[in-house]
Amino acid sequence: MSSQLAVQLTLLVFSLSTHASPTQNRDPAGFLAGTRSSWMRPRDNGTINASNVTAVRIFNPDVPSRELKSVMIKYARAAKFLNGIGLNPDTHPENGYPQFHPPNPSTFTQVTSASDASDTVNVTDTAAQGSQGSGGSIITVTPVAAEPGTVRMPLTDYIGDFDVMYYGPMSFGSKQSVLQVDVDTGSADLWIPVNCRNCRNTGYRSKGSATYQPSTDHCTISYGTGQVSGTVAVDTVAVGAASVSKQTLCAVSKVSDDLNTEPNSGLLGMAFGTIAQASNTTTTFFENLLEKKALAASVFSVHMTRGKEEGSEVCFGCYDPTKVVGPVTWNDVVSRSYWSIAMNGTSVNGTNSAVDLIAAVDTGTSLIYLPDRVAADFYALIPGSAPAVQYGAGFYTYPCDALPSVSLILSGKAYAIHPDDFNIGRLDADSA
Secondary structure (H helix, E strand, C coil): CCCEEECCCCCCCEEEEEECCCCCCCCCCCCCECCCCCCCCCCCCCCCCCHHCCCCCCCCHHHHHHHHHHHHHHHCCHHHHCCCCCCCCCCCCCCCCCCCCCCCCHHCEEEEECCCCCCCEEEECCCCCCCCCCCEEEEEEEEEEECCCEEEEEEEEEECCCEEEEEEEEEEEECCCEHHHHHHHHCCCCCEECCCCEEEECCHHHHHCCEEEEECCCEEEEEEEEEEEEEEEEEEEEEEEEEEEEEEEEEEEEEEEHHHCCCCCCEEEECCHHHHCCCCCCCHHHHHHHHHCCCCCEEEECCCCCCCCCCCCEEEECCHHHHHCCCCCCEEEECCCEEEEEEEEHHHHEEEEEEEEEEEEHHHHEECCCCCCHHHHHHHCCEEEEEEEEHHHCEEEEECCCCCEEEEEEEEEEECCCHHHHEEECCCCCCC
16 A cells, blocks of 8 residues: 655644733733644535645645754754853843733634635634544634734745745835735744845835935844845834834845745844844844734734635734634743743553653744654554655655544643545646
């Protein structure tokens, strides 16, 4: 029997907050990260099950192989950062905000019909689901209206093979020039091409802005997929009505080929400013909004669609319960650097393997990466799995009919991974 390649995709919808859930006994001064279970019902595709998840997906090793090599570059300094070495000062911009209270999912109206309407969003009740995500009631809720101190940034899903990037519009300067920026919770710098001759995408003309303040300080930012370099600058930056008058950014004059071919012009880092590379005093766009008390709550949330160009968004100062499955679970951030949470184990078909890791929730990375030993122990629990040495280190196959039930255990709680998020395709069209 032919087999499928099995590499786990990153969780696609998560919410981040600077305060604990009111039902948790947490330190209110600490940043916390929340993530939802990866079970979900796509709006247009009906129920996801093992029979239709991978029917037409054939494994292409190019993208995961490239990312497998590059992710180590992005997190090259992670060990030092997590140990508090080399961090920029932390401004604690959440100070002064009240504790955030997420909407109560128990107030949602549950119906048994799977019919869809233009003014509602249907999601699956995870408490009623089986191990493969079929069945369960449907929760129907009205989308959350805009409130003072909240702003939504629509994102475009650059789908590729694995929904590889989500980018949206930001405006820059006194003339509010709009550029598309990649939203990345795994880094903390804001950069755009400024007077950049080798940049293929839309750039920014600094002479057109009365608020642009250049400097001679150099900035170089390295990512897993490439590098940018330029000089540190300050300008007015905004998403909708949420504006920062003096935002530090890297005015990029050189972009590596890897980044130059992507559809976005720049990048918005949403991790903590403590790990910013452009300046040792950089405060992120989100942190500046918090410091000026421009948001209704010290929270931002990210909704990311699967295989749909439209519908994704970042919500600054808000959280939309129509975008989540079941209640939100809050996890303590281990280090105010990345959105880092404790990973205690993995689970396959009900058998748990204990680990002691720190996991980073990263919208800028398409796959989930584990240490070699942890990955080997994990796949050893799937009957028939084996290293896929023909693709290099780090890949595994397992039989198409195995249908394993897999979970990651984060802060002591198991999060199920749907088959559509777990495997990345059949080895060939004849796999069955």
